[in-house]
Amino acid sequence: MSERRRNDRVSAYEVVLPVINGIDGQRIGEVGNVSIGGMMLIATQQLYADGILQLKIDVPAELGFGLISLGVKILWCTPANSPDEFWAGLETIDISPADRESLQHLIDHLAVRA
Numbered sequence: 583m584s585e586r587r588r589n590d591r592v593s594a595y596e597v598v599l600p601v602i603n604g605i606d607g608q609r610i611g612e613v614g615n616v617s618i619g620g621m622m623l624i625a626t627q628q629l630y631a632d633g634i635l636q637l638k639i640d641v642p643a644e645l646g647f648g649l650i651s652l653g654v655k656i657l658w659c660t661p662a663n664s665p666d667e668f669w670a671g672l673e674t675i676d677i678s679p680a681d682r683e684s685l686q687h688l689i690d691h692l693a694v695r696a
Contacts, residue, residue, distance in 0.1 A: 591615040591622070592692040597642065599688075604636030604651060611670075613639060616689060618674065618682065620654070625668040629659040634675070645691060647684040652677040 592615060599613040601623055611625035616639075623629075633656040641647040653676030662669050677685065 591617045600640040602638040620673040623670045629670045
């Protein structure tokens, strides 16, 4: 498998970042790692390649960003090492300028912690 990422990913394991389905409001997992161009989602359900999702990253209140909304395309999904968990590669396909700025601040914050 060739490496196609355009942006380096930053680990988010030290901060719990819940990911919410923007359509039904249900939590579908949490961020494993993230960049402006995408993320690895630790999902609580099987996701299917080529699907499109509207997501919200629930950033802890102390960071001051609130929810970060973005549209993503599911590139791949595979069972994780834990029961009832899946790893999914997501590509960012739509994000507002304000949410992009918040996401960049979040990534900068995570990079300092790493």
